Amino acid sequence: MSVEDAVRASVSYDQLRAGDGALYWLEARPEAGGRATVTRWRPGEGRHDISPDGFDVTSRVHAYGGGSFAVAEGILWCVGSGGLYRIRRHGDPLELIDKGLFGDLTVGDGELLAVRESEQGDELVSVSLTGAPQLRALTASRGFLGAPRPGPAVLAWTAWGERDMPWDACEVWVASYASGGRIGNPRKIAGGPDESAVEPRWGPDGALYFMSDRSGWWNLYRWDGYTVEAVAPIAGECAAEPWELGYASYDFLADGRIAVVVQEGPRQRLIVIDRDGAIRAVDLPYTSIKPYLAAQGMTVGLIGSSPTAAPQVALAHLAGGDPRVEVLATSEHAEISGAQVSTPRELRVRVSGGREVLALVYPPTGSTADWRSPVIIRAHPGPTASCLLRLDWQAQFFTSRGFAVVDVDYLGSTGYGRTFRESLYGRWGLDDVDDCAAVADHLLATGRAMPGQVFIRGASAGGYTALQAVARDGPFAAATAVSAIVDPDRWAETVPRFQRAHAMRLRGGAGRVCAATVQRPVLFIHGTADEVAVAEDVRELADQLQALDTTHELLLLSDVGHYVATSSRAGAALEAELAHYRSVMAAATTGRGYSHGREW
Template sequence: MASPRVSVGRLAWVRWAADVMPWDSSEVWVARYSAGRRLADPVRVAGGADESAFQPQWGPDGWLFYLSDRTGWWNLYRWRDGRTEAVAPMDAECATAPWESGYANYTFLPDGRIAMTVQRGPAQELVLVSADGVVSLPVAYTSIKPFLAVVGDRIAVIGASPARAQEIVLVSTDGAGGVEVIRQGPDQQSGDVSVPELMTVGQVTALVYPPSGDARPAPVIVRPHAGPTYHSDLRLDGEVQFFTSRGFAVADVDYRGSTGYGRPFRKALDGQWGLVDVADCQAVAQYLIDTGLALPGAVLISGASAGGYTALRAACEDGPFALAVARSAIVDPRQWTTTAPRFQRPHAEILAAPDAAVRADQVRRPVLLIHGVRDEVAPIDDVTALADGLRERGLLVGMLALDGVGHYVSGSALATALDAELDAYRGVLKDAELPPS
């Protein structure tokens, strides 16, 4: 259960079954709420087995607002006394997959308008919804965190773009595009910044960052995002810039299963994890080779957490990848159901394909493993056992165990990990007698 919201004499909340994820199946409920904290006459407002409904908020007009993907897209609805209305129907995602219960993809302005995020593919925008329709606000951000709030007649936003780090700003709602920066991000990039080109390969979108100088063809790092029910962020990424400034192109892949493309696309990974995501990464890599953007023999794949699992599965095939880097990787999704946080344990059960575990005898490409010794989400034991098997087969580039580090690698540990990754890539180029980056 999540998101309790109280109005006068009423309580709304979200619930979902223990064996599903709320972005697959969840419900919004309402009940009468008395001063003695007793609930009466509960009513299911929205949601069900094939519908994800969440983020209830009581509007200033007494209606209950919520987000639902009943049409295949997370859109905004309102409900009152059994009557339901679509507020702003569109073929776009107006919600973020509910990894946390405090998200706010929409909020109410004093004049009755609604501020809301809208996502199409990896790109997000900020819009105003009123009786006259939907109007985009002219802000430069393409990545907006789901924590909108109203301050007077302005909207507080955490926004970023491919050339601008995340920052907290107040956005005016008069249409003039006024933005007051409250706190600037600590990682503002100076000098040359690689800005991605959005490419479509079949039904898959990739953010392709050129190397400094835009040399073509170039060695390419293909990156499946973590999550896996998430998407590639269209914002300044220090890891991407680390590699592009050293002569590598980077391709972030929104493989099937990603958010931002509607429910059918998001559900396409169910029972297919390690299969369709790998196929999508391979297709992007091959497209970059065929179009002369990627240097044949120097196409690499790297991922963290769930993305690390995709990278390992890719190393089990004869595709275009010369090397796989797996950081904080999940090795066996079935085993992961016992170690993942309780909230996420059904995730692997829903996604995992048969014979989902990565075994050393399946691997066909060299692998670099990077893992935190104190990782409690994906414990290091599975990775250590995989490393031992790869070492025996001559396919282990290295096993970097980060002391005192958990599942999320940052700070000096991240710098160490990136240096190890770069060394591994340069080793591939040297062994293939390709120009160094």
Template sequence: MGGARRLMRAGRNAPPRAQTPPGMSVGGWLHAYGGGSFAIAANAQWVVGEDNKVYRLRPDGGTEPAVAVADDYLYGELHHAGETLLAVRGTDDGDQIVEIAQDGEVRVLVSSTGFLAAPQLHGGTLAYLEWDSDRMPWDSTRLMLIDSLPDQTGPGHLLAGSDREAVVQPLWGPGGQLYFMSDRTGWWNLYRWTGEAVEPVAPMDADCAPAPWEGGYRSYAFTDSGQIVLTVHDGIRTELVAMDRDGLLTRPATNVTSVKPYVATLGDHVFLIGSTPTSRPSVRTVDLGRPGGQPAVSIGSSTNDISVLSTTPPPAIRTARSGRLPIRYLLHQPDRGQPAPLIVRAHPGPTDDVPLRLDWTVQFFVSRGFAVAEVAYRGSTGQGRAFRQSLHGHWGEYDVEDCATVARHLLESGKVLREAVFISGASAGGYTALQAACRQGPFTAATATSAIIDPARWEKAVPRFQRPHAAILAGRAGEVRAEAMHIPVLLIHGTADEIAAAEDARRFSDDLAALGHAHETLFLEGVGHYLSAPAALERALEAELDFYEGLMRREP
């Protein structure tokens, strides 16, 4: 659909080159979204293929199965330590942490009817995460330890985590101390286990990790000179912070505004995937060994900036108030001195954020004269545990209120056209957009892409990883009903969507037609949930643009 995902390798003076064969795409679907899909040793490399099995890469460029391809497990969360390759594998009945031997023999170390993640081995001690089958990993996880592998297997003992604490990203650091992120204070901050006690490393009122939608996230790393580098996220901007042995914080890589949770180090060089509103995401490096701080330099290209965007006003971080609660949003405006039509975007997730980076969908509309407001509504990450959980039991209510608040805030400013205020969202954001269309409010029309329409039915259809999410979020808003629509809607949906069933969108479209309600529908044949293929995305964007322009051509 959208091309192959390949494992790449770049040297200090060598351009990036593929390690996997052209016909192979890397990445499985453990826990619905995959992650931790490769592991590297001095003389070996392993990847998870699209069939969810583990493969060893041969020196001749080929691959060979590292496990029996006939089993029913989905594999991910690969981790290599010493001579040991670990993985998490799962079915609908639960998860296991396993050791994969050179001959393909698989030894089960831990089993759970819930979920397991992030196995990390140091000496004979295994650290890993566990959470119950009715929880999500950003709400409640436990950090467990098994002290004496290979003699001891089975459940470990609890080190951190509870019903009110989410622990993520355990990692063995220098000196054999175990580090991890915890939101025990309300913010995801870095801690370490000294062998006797848990102590904070870099306390701050900020989230230093994202919600773990995928395995293999790493938001911090260690340098040879004793520094710790970590990301700091406020829900919109993510920056890199370096902390020295004395606890002094500096901010290298000030030329990036968005950093993916895949931070790595080599010596005193930090490697990250960074971007800005005018540059594509790219692998970049920062040399912390040089005094005065250095910008992050892209690897493999001389420049990554998009010069055509230099005349567009930079996006602005704004705040509107929903009652007493501040709601932050990212505003993109066209270069025009008069009010513009507005698109309010509800991000998917809804446990997601509004990254300050180059977004080609946003640029598609801004370049055609639209203002775009991306709302970090209640439930978004990067603003602490309480804000992240504030949407629980209120999905389709608080998110709608916050998007409407932003629209009214911009209307009051006089910067947008009153008869051209649209709301758009995909997946969970599509549900928000449709629920907004059910209310009297500031919106002229709504676009819902790959939308969830009935949370109760969706809960039964999604993979087991996400079923608790649907149950926890569900509130009074319930199913979107055609008879409740107040404004025209555009439905865009892939017929091969396995997350939000296309049949729900067809049924809803038929109900709208039966009522004679103004709507348009675009079904994309053979397309999945994410519209990742360029042709599918192009058709969707053109349909959305035509929908808005058609409404604006009508008499008020």
């Protein structure tokens, strides 16, 4: 597989939603520099882009965005770098409604609801859908707001404080409200210091539904105006960690049932909850489903993938017996459809304290059962995230070149309950590194990994894990750090407002990556426009390594932000990473040493 194939196949689909008998979603295409386009699918019409050519539909609210478009009566409302826009018809000019950071766009009764962020805090705002748009602030907070969801004469929303992350402490509020009016008598329904209540939405029965982790797992609850009750308790995560606004991990079918995405470890599946609370699994060909369900009648639109199917937008028909899946869009292209791929196997490794670490092992493509190869251990970003059981063409790029790729769900990952998720706080750079090293040691001990050819790689928070892993004795021969965090204390000062609480809770473990302790070659890959982990920190560490004559390379990508993998320079990053591993392997074989200190 060529690097061009791997990049071209990395189309990203997000923010699926239904309306007007159609499905809408965002497509971020690497060949377009990662710009996101709103695409519409309607039966009999197929797919059409409805946002302006060359315009990037993206939200930077809360740094990670979300809910960046809505469609009402054929009019597209969307967010771009300049603020909130309206487009009456495809091909019409953009109308700037208001400058600022907007997200979680939601259509109400004759108005658009949204979150607007500033350094002073958040506001819930409304904009009239007709006539000259009039923007009004409904409520404000020094902290954070999300999920404005209108019901009959009532409004629900979420709120969390400046010192919290929404997966730690988030509240659901309701208040009386009529379109064009004012919020009255706000009341907290759920959430608090030890509870994350997220994704409120009004059901067809008039009750308010939401997800809460009060049981230790995000499960679905129902408030009937008087009491809160669990809808269907399950030992699994029925909501995704809310990095972005606008998630929809569940939706309502026309027959009164509720479709829900459940995550258990690295696997995600679709279930349907009957009206009596019974849970039924839906047999779909997906092991990874994004938190964007869009139900219409007895169908559910979703974004799914599996180890052998690239991410695709699909429609699951749930009427009658066996579900039928209709694929509407797929990121695979003709040159690689049907290509041989490496399928992962779950590996469980015991670590100190009797805890188990789960990893997904992708053997070299076409290998036999007794394979033995160089290994790339990948620490996922977040660290409040997880490895996902889906086709990853960038992993396949390496497995097709004789490497095994291993994704590790280290301590702090999601998919294992609240306690596991919180356990990395104050231990960052320690327990996550231990877990990755334990998986590497197991692969070496069982003869899978080749000594001196085990590498660790991570992006963002995973980049910090990778750097700390080569700053101490261990099994790793080299590290690749993409968009890496270097100094948790300084990161807490420079990180966007949304993530400051995360930085404060994580730090206190291994601390700053110290150049003097780095023992193995390092490749840094970083975008100069990264606002989450600023490039200056990586430049400084690289300069310190240069002064110490420590083997390293620095690839700075001009005008690239935090997400290198979806940028126009993704191919250059993949080629540099492959060259890095091959150079280390060649140096170990020939003894010639590794060329270092280069800045590209």
